[in-house]
Amino acid sequence: MNSASRMPLAWLAQRVLMMLVTLLAVITLTFALMHAVPGGPFVSEKMLAPEIEAALNAKFGLDQPVWRQYLSYLWGVVQFDLGPSFKYPGVSVNSMIAEGLAVTAQTGLLAIICVVALGVPMGIVAALNRGRWPDTLAMFVASLGIAVPSYVIATVSLYVFALRLGWTPAFGLDDWRGYILPVFALSGFWMSFVARLTRSSLLETMGQDYIMTARAKGLPAHTVMLRHGLRNSMIPVVTVLGPVVANLLTGSFVIEQIFALPGIGRHFVLSITNRDYTAIMGITIFYAAFLMLMILIVDLLYLWLDPRISYGDRK
Amino acid sequence: MTRAALTPEMWQPLAANPTALAEGSSPQATRGFWAGVRSRLFRHRSAMAGLVFIIFLVLAAIFGPMVSPYSYFEQNLELSNLPPAYRAYTVDADTEVFVNRSNLSLYRVDDQGGLSALLRPDSRDMINRQSTWQIGDKAVVLDYGQRPPVLTINGEVAQSGGLSINARNPFGTDQLGRDVLVRQMYGARISLLVAAAAVLTNFVIGVIYGGISGLLGGRVDAVMMRFVEIVATIPLTLYVILMMVVLQSGLLSVVLAIGTVYWVDMARVVRGQILTLKGQDYVAAARTMGASTSRILFKHLLPNAFGPILVTLTMLIPSAIFIESFMSFIGLGVTPPQASWGTLTSEAVETLRAYPYQLLFPAVAISLTMLAFNFLGDGLRDALDPRLSS
Amino acid sequence: MTAPLLSLRDLRTEYRTDRGTVQAVRGVDLTLYRGEILGLVGESGSGKSVTCMSILKLLKRGGHITSGSADYDGTDLLRLSEGQLSRVRGDKIGVVFQDPMSALNPTMTVGRQVEEVLLQHRKISKKDARARAIELFKLVRIPSAETRIDNYPHEFSGGMRQRVMIAIALACDPDLLIADEPTTALDVTIQRQILALLKELRDRLGMAIILVTHDLGVIAETADRVMVLYGGQIMEEARVADLFEAPQHPYTRGLLAAIPDPRQSGGALTPVPGSPPDMRNPPSGCPFAPRCPKAMAICLTPPDLYGAGDALHLRPAQRTRCWLADPAVPAELMEAT
Numbered sequence A: 001m002n003s004a005s006r007m008p009l010a011w012l013a014q015r016v017l018m019m020l021v022t023l024l025a026v027i028t029l030t031f032a033l034m035h036a037v038p039g040g041p042f043v044s045e046k047m048l049a050p051e052i053e054a055a056l057n058a059k060f061g062l063d064q065p066v067w068r069q070y071l072s073y074l075w076g077v078v079q080f081d082l083g084p085s086f087k088y089p090g091v092s093v094n095s096m097i098a099e100g101l102a103v104t105a106q107t108g109l110l111a112i113i114c115v116v117a118l119g120v121p122m123g124i125v126a127a128l129n130r131g132r133w134p135d136t137l138a139m140f141v142a143s144l145g146i147a148v149p150s151y152v153i154a155t156v157s158l159y160v161f162a163l164r165l166g167w168t169p170a171f172g173l174d175d176w177r178g179y180i181l182p183v184f185a186l187s188g189f190w191m192s193f194v195a196r197l198t199r200s201s202l203l204e205t206m207g208q209d210y211i212m213t214a215r216a217k218g219l220p221a222h223t224v225m226l227r228h229g230l231r232n233s234m235i236p237v238v239t240v241l242g243p244v245v246a247n248l249l250t251g252s253f254v255i256e257q258i259f260a261l262p263g264i265g266r267h268f269v270l271s272i273t274n275r276d277y278t279a280i281m282g283i284t285i286f287y288a289a290f291l292m293l294m295i296l297i298v299d300l301l302y303l304w305l306d307p308r309i310s311y312g313d314r315k
Numbered sequence B: 001m002t003r004a005a006l007t008p009e010m011w012q013p014l015a016a017n018p019t020a021l022a023e024g025s026s027p028q029a030t031r032g033f034w035a036g037v038r039s040r041l042f043r044h045r046s047a048m049a050g051l052v053f054i055i056f057l058v059l060a061a062i063f064g065p066m067v068s069p070y071s072y073f074e075q076n077l078e079l080s081n082l083p084p085a086y087r088a089y090t091v092d093a094d095t096e097v098f099v100n101r102s103n104l105s106l107y108r109v110d111d112q113g114g115l116s117a118l119l120r121p122d123s124r125d126m127i128n129r130q131s132t133w134q135i136g137d138k139a140v141v142l143d144y145g146q147r148p149p150v151l152t153i154n155g156e157v158a159q160s161g162g163l164s165i166n167a168r169n170p171f172g173t174d175q176l177g178r179d180v181l182v183r184q185m186y187g188a189r190i191s192l193l194v195a196a197a198a199v200l201t202n203f204v205i206g207v208i209y210g211g212i213s214g215l216l217g218g219r220v221d222a223v224m225m226r227f228v229e230i231v232a233t234i235p236l237t238l239y240v241i242l243m244m245v246v247l248q249s250g251l252l253s254v255v256l257a258i259g260t261v262y263w264v265d266m267a268r269v270v271r272g273q274i275l276t277l278k279g280q281d282y283v284a285a286a287r288t289m290g291a292s293t294s295r296i297l298f299k300h301l302l303p304n305a306f307g308p309i310l311v312t313l314t315m316l317i318p319s320a321i322f323i324e325s326f327m328s329f330i331g332l333g334v335t336p337p338q339a340s341w342g343t344l345t346s347e348a349v350e351t352l353r354a355y356p357y358q359l360l361f362p363a364v365a366i367s368l369t370m371l372a373f374n375f376l377g378d379g380l381r382d383a384l385d386p387r388l389s390s
Numbered sequence C: 001m002t003a004p005l006l007s008l009r010d011l012r013t014e015y016r017t018d019r020g021t022v023q024a025v026r027g028v029d030l031t032l033y034r035g036e037i038l039g040l041v042g043e044s045g046s047g048k049s050v051t052c053m054s055i056l057k058l059l060k061r062g063g064h065i066t067s068g069s070a071d072y073d074g075t076d077l078l079r080l081s082e083g084q085l086s087r088v089r090g091d092k093i094g095v096v097f098q099d100p101m102s103a104l105n106p107t108m109t110v111g112r113q114v115e116e117v118l119l120q121h122r123k124i125s126k127k128d129a130r131a132r133a134i135e136l137f138k139l140v141r142i143p144s145a146e147t148r149i150d151n152y153p154h155e156f157s158g159g160m161r162q163r164v165m166i167a168i169a170l171a172c173d174p175d176l177l178i179a180d181e182p183t184t185a186l187d188v189t190i191q192r193q194i195l196a197l198l199k200e201l202r203d204r205l206g207m208a209i210i211l212v213t214h215d216l217g218v219i220a221e222t223a224d225r226v227m228v229l230y231g232g233q234i235m236e237e238a239r240v241a242d243l244f245e246a247p248q249h250p251y252t253r254g255l256l257a258a259i260p261d262p263r264q265s266g267g268a269l270t271p272v273p274g275s276p277p278d279m280r281n282p283p284s285g286c287p288f289a290p291r292c293p294k295a296m297a298i299c300l301t302p303p304d305l306y307g308a309g310d311a312l313h314l315r316p317a318q319r320t321r322c323w324l325a326d327p328a329v330p331a332e333l334m335e336a337t
């Protein structure tokens, strides 16, 4: 069976439909939440003259009934238009996202690469040396990576490596060294998580019957491990990569703030402190859409990794 | 065995000797499941270390702020940014002083070894960048035209003594002169409170949701699980942030937001457990005997699902603590003057260049706490799954 | 008879777990001749799998061979290093495991799983390996071998998967095939087909087979000689016909008595009352004593494995580990047997 027949169009269509439904739920929920904020969006502003407030309300359509606002917002989203920023006149939410995307995508991608390229080997080394010092060491480091919050890793490493030792710049990405600390802080948790998952999954896989079969075939130990153990043990690791992407995104809020990186996360946190409601809504929806796309990609990756999976058979 | 030793009675039937038969067949009485779990947990060293730390933390959080002479909000701007340990200069027989080189202030060391009094300079020379104190018959001059500032006593460069602990504020003070120790302990209170609330509400929501879904099954189950799927695709941090935007910052909002996000895992675990247990004989027996659904749920199913639920709950605690501190760090959590490890960290970041050690306490506290709960959770999971421990 | 193909002497294997040491095999001797099918029978946990996997040191974590030798073609397999052993595994000795559902790698085509063993032991091209794999599939009667070879294990039924396993085991023309309960996981009709296939392959290819089973019917149908294991020791060894006609050991008798027609497959070994000993702390005397209806005071001392030369009633190739076979046994007890 080739992969096309295991992923019939009907499944894909259903999957995309489900994504759209979820997205609609997210849009509705965020819209509702943002409109549930006590008082109007302009209350926190210094006493506005009533006529100015009315003008502002008219400008953002807030004088309309809520369902109208909802529908027109929805219509905008359908056209990939997330509307104007509440706080920065003349700036659209789209352009805010577009501006931050490059930075966030760069650091995020590097972080994902670190998670996979460092976390997986770390887990393999630990599993191969089960119970011996490399295992103990790797798992201790991984426990730390899981326990120490990313903002702590970020601030402590900022102090030590940038302020104290001066090895890396304290903010900005003008220099390639500027990427090191943010990427390290961003990927620390998931690198450790993936290392632990790889270790336990590999040990579990190595206890499977087909590993005994591979040994009984007379394959050398490393072939057994790499050819039969590793691929199968990667299936659960791939499963978490979807959530990893999501969490790297939300993790970037604080990392971008600490290292003063002009990414989407920083825009998001700024729009929260600024009470820039349209920006909050827009960025949330963007995140959700992006995330669902990632999960779809992981599902497809799955198909390639595990021939037993066939999306056509699902009831 | 030598053949000569064979005697006729050896060929007698053995049925009369049951104790001899019993030998070897059962080496130890089978212990109860929970006794086994407990003994495996107690042998788990990192889990026990975690547990000890958590107990210590709980005690500190409850009693610490009570016994401390300071409160978490009481400010004393004169005594701001004091270190936990300092090197003093001897001015005369009964006067020792400490120089805070970052804010160019001089403090007197009291009898207990604490930094408790700010000494105001008797004259300031803004042009030559010098401050002068007249202490007894000594002229103490701080020359901050140089970097780092130099202290002279009667014209001689002063030599500092050894390191001593700041007895008044063993963890130092923050930028508003508040005692860091009491704020740390108060931060522990907030974290544990949030954790407890999160565990409780998520437990209730999760058990009810998952229980209903699993027990009713069929279409209801399918719809309920679809909903869970949708909720699960929204990143939790994002959800909590949105909730905080709506609810406005504050402790209650944090508890409310975190209390309602983590039930999805719990619901899934409970449902999964119920589905596996549902098919088992004693549930069928209870049903035939006419037990009601809720009775089955509480009397039979949940006690059996207890293990996996416990692990999920334990693992939920560090997540809740983390989210709270994360939110507080980015300014969406508890509101000042309340202290949480997140706000303490972000306050320390503001003064990172001048007083880097202020970062140490909140960073270490949250990291150790997360580590402790993770260790305990890991240990619990291993202890509950005997298969893993062989 | 010619020199044996394999001769296992005083094999002892234990598993060290954190709940104690399991003495899985306690001094098993086994002799196997070329072209012979030796049945290994016993209740679950009696040490069958550990015995035959010890031959190739295919032990799970915690397993240790503490003594013994396995003389195969003049070399002691138990003295070989992992590297040397891997030249024997899959090449001179093939293995078929119990559960064909889990013994094949789910993410690799069955063809590659067969080719892999050929490429490991033979200097042949990938193309030739594939041709040979198709040939092997035909040998084990997998229909439309040419296309099925590119399928994944989950696309096969249990019986077909077991045929794939057999193809893997036979790929390099081994002299010995170890089949550990090859039919236990299959239903009865498939089971018969697989057994018939094994027997036919033995006739055509001339390899010896160690056939592990807990089903006396399978033994009756397939094996030439049989060894009954209990508590990690041999209780009785005999030619198949002799075992069914003149069982000597009370355990064997119990097994046979419990089955209406032992020569039918499906006669699983459960009906002897009682349960097998805990091998962390096995009985110091006869392991069967706690369940034996004939147990005597002397049975708390370990009985020898009596051969035809030193015991009563035994047929030429028969051995039994029971005090009742001792020449000193009182006459009235002999009557009772």
Ligand SMILES: Nc1ncnc2c1ncn2[C@@H]1O[C@H](COP(=O)(O)OP(=O)(O)O)[C@@H](O)[C@H]1O
Pocket: C015, C016, C017, C022, C023, C024, C042, C043, C044, C045, C046, C047, C048, C049, C050, C051, C060, C061, C062, C279
């Ligand atoms: N991986 C293992 N770890 C611990 N004990 C084991 C392991 N494998 C087998 N044993 C023990 O060794 C004994 C013999 O097992 P085995 O040879 O598998 O029995 P069977 O006759 O059913 O094949 C049993 O008591 C079993 O509990």
Ligand code: SF4
Pocket: C249, C250, C251, C286, C287, C288, C289, C290, C292, C293, C294, C295, C296, C299, C303, C321, C322, C323, C324
């Ligand atoms: S030695 Fe004794 S206990 Fe063991 S089988 Fe023979 S008669 Fe029974």
Ligand SMILES: [Mg+2]
Pocket: C048, C049, C050, C180, C181
């Ligand atoms: Mg077995």
